[in-house]
Amino acid sequence: MAYSDKVLDHYENPRNVGSLDKNDPQVGTGMVGAPACGDVMKLMIKVNDDGIIEDAKFKTYGCGSAIASSSLVTEWLKGKTVDEAYAIKNSAIAEELALPPVKIHCSVLAEDAIKAAVADIKAKQLAAAQAA
Amino acid sequence: MQNYFSLFQLPQQFDIDLALLNTNYRVIQTESHPDRFVTATSAKKLSSMQIATTANEAYQTLKNPANRAIYLLKLQNIDAISETNTVLPATFLMQQMEWRETLEDAKQAKDINALNLLLSEMRAETARLQANLVDVFDKKHDLIAATDATRKLIFIDKVCADVSKSIATLEDNL
Numbered sequence: 001m002a003y004s005d006k007v008l009d010h011y012e013n014p015r016n017v018g019s020l021d022k023n024d025p026q027v028g029t030g031m032v033g034a035p036a037c038g039d040v041m042k043l044m045i046k047v048n049d050d051g052i053i054e055d056a057k058f059k060t061y062g063c064g065s066a067i068a069s070s071s072l073v074t075e076w077l078k079g080k081t082v083d084e085a086y087a088i089k090n091s092a093i094a095e096e097l098a099l100p101p102v103k104i105h106c107s108v109l110a111e112d113a114i115k116a117a118v119a120d121i122k123a124k125q126l127a128a129a130q131a132a
Numbered sequence: 133m134q135n136y137f138s139l140f141q142l143p144q145q146f147d148i149d150l151a152l153l154n155t156n157y158r159v160i161q162t163e164s165h166p167d168r169f170v171t172a173t174s175a176k177k178l179s180s181m182q183i184a185t186t187a188n189e190a191y192q193t194l195k196n197p198a199n200r201a202i203y204l205l206k207l208q209n210i211d212a213i214s215e216t217n218t219v220l221p222a223t224f225l226m227q228q229m230e231w232r233e234t235l236e237d238a239k240q241a242k243d244i245n246a247l248n249l250l251l252s253e254m255r256a257e258t259a260r261l262q263a264n265l266v267d268v269f270d271k272k273h274d275l276i277a278a279t280d281a282t283r284k285l286i287f288i289d290k291v292c293a294d295v296s297k298s299i300a301t302l303e304d305n306l
Contacts, residue, residue: 007273032218035283061232086170105215110217113262 003064004098010068015075018057020044025128030113030123034105039066043113045077045085047121053077053085058113065103069093069110077114086118133296135207136190146197146204146269146278153194159185197262198289201269201282212282224284231291239298247302251295254288259284 003011020027022044030043039062046055056074072093077085090095093099093107137144140156164184169177193199205212238246261281268277275276 031222031229033220033225033228033287034215034218035220035286036213036215038287040225040232040287042225042229059229061229108215109218118221 005069006072006097007064007068007099010071010097011064014058014067014071015023016055016057016071017059019059020046020055020057022026024063024066025124026121028117028119028124030116030120032109032116034062034109035061035106036107037062037066039063039106039109040051041066041070041109041113043070043073043110043117045117045121047082051081053080053082053084062109063103063106065099065106066109068097069099070113072096073110073114081119082121088114136194136203139187139190140194142194144207145202146201147266148194148200150195153191157187157191160184187285197265198282198285201265201285202236204269205275205279205282210275210279212279213286220283220287221280224287228287228291235291235295235298239302242302243264244299244302247295251292251299254292254295258285258288261288 019042022029024046026046026048028045028047028050031041032039039060041060041062042058044054044057048054053129056077058070058074060070073088076088088111090104090107090111093110094104097107135144139160140153142148142156143152161184164180164187166177166181168182169180172180193203202212212219231254234246234250237243238250261284264281265278265285268274268281
């Protein structure tokens with residue numbers, strides 16, 4: 001199966017690989033996995049006081065499409081509000097990367113990682129508000 | 133309706149007698165072997181071939197613990213490897229990340245000892261999960277816990293396969 005040019009580009013030059021400080025109250029972490037292919041994806045977002053995502057990093061062990069999907073979303077996330085991030089749909093990721101039907105689940109994984117990261121930062125913010 | 137377990141006269145559970153599976157598989161393979169149907173009607177030839185194919189598929193499914201667990205769940209209409217269910221316990225995913233990182237580092241350093249150590253650690257975890265599957269499938273009949281353990285086992289099998297592959301590649305290049 002041939003990968004699209006965009007997948008290859010992200011796969012060969014992944015953007016924003018790495019980690020943020022998971023103990024930072026402004027950092028949300030999302031971890032998801034796909035049993036069918038054994039892929040694991042970790043997405044971290046840093047959200048400033050205005051609710052804007054300042055930075056995003058990922059680490060993915062999986063196929064080229066899973067790496068490309070997570071690399072792409074880190075680019076998309078920067079500058080977005082958490083609510084805008086939450087609204088990102090896997091179909092948009094799949095379309096941008098021209099993923100074939102058998103690789104759609106990689107984009108689902110990326111969407112779920114965003115949702116998990118947003119849920120984590122919201123939980124952190126809530127805990128901080130309750131503590132204050 | 134006959135399923136893979138009844139085909140080999142095995143109880144429908146996770147803990148099965150592998151020796152009995154092997155024996156009963158061989159019996160079916162012998163009975164349905166094409167050599168025995170050389171002079172048979174084409175209908176008989178076809179049905180014996182179908183039996184042989186099904187038996188082979190059934191054997192491969194039941195022999196492998198992860199595949200057996202997936203199949204047991206499927207018989208209960210549960211799809212353990214659903215692509216839309218990506219939520220797994222965070223500690224488990226963290227462990228997966230760590231294993232993957234250890235694998236990457238050891239591969240880069242061409243450190244066979246580290247890879248063997250990782251493999252034995254993972255095999256221990258596999259054994260623990262399989263014991264857990266016997267408990268939740270056969271004793272507690274807890275399908276939620278069984279689905280969870282099955283999904284973990286599938287993950288670990290994938291990493292194990294990658295570690296074994298890396299060890300083989302390194303050994304070939306010694």
